[in-house]
Amino acid sequence: MDVPLVLMTRFFLLVSERKFAEAERVLERIRVRMNQNRRREFNQGYLDALNGIILSYRSGGSYEFFRNLDLSDVSALKKHYEDFKRNAGSRFQADYDRGYFSALSDFLRVIIKNVERTEGENIRSENSS
16 A cells, blocks of 8 residues: 555544544545555455445444444454454455455554543643643
8 A cells, every 4th residue: 555654644533533524635635546556456445444434433323333432442442453453464355355454453543542642641731730
């Protein structure tokens, strides 16, 4: 995948902050970059997962995976991250599926880092008070 990490991180943070219009503009930039790559099946799975993440957050349905995920429960997030990461690396998965699971694991990795950083900032600000 030839997409800069900063672009992916920006997309994931925008979605988690429910800034969908801006997230879709970033997604279009990601799509253009990925279409220049030869890994068509992997990229299609990755892009479909990104679209699914936006739709899930936007729809607000009570049965959606991400809608029901507690973004403050780092241990649960890490468990799901490991599951997605394992599927993304499995040689028994098709390229499309590896791309799909890679996007989900990347999303959770960014969310986990963001939550841990925020918690660290909160602890530092409490200690300095």
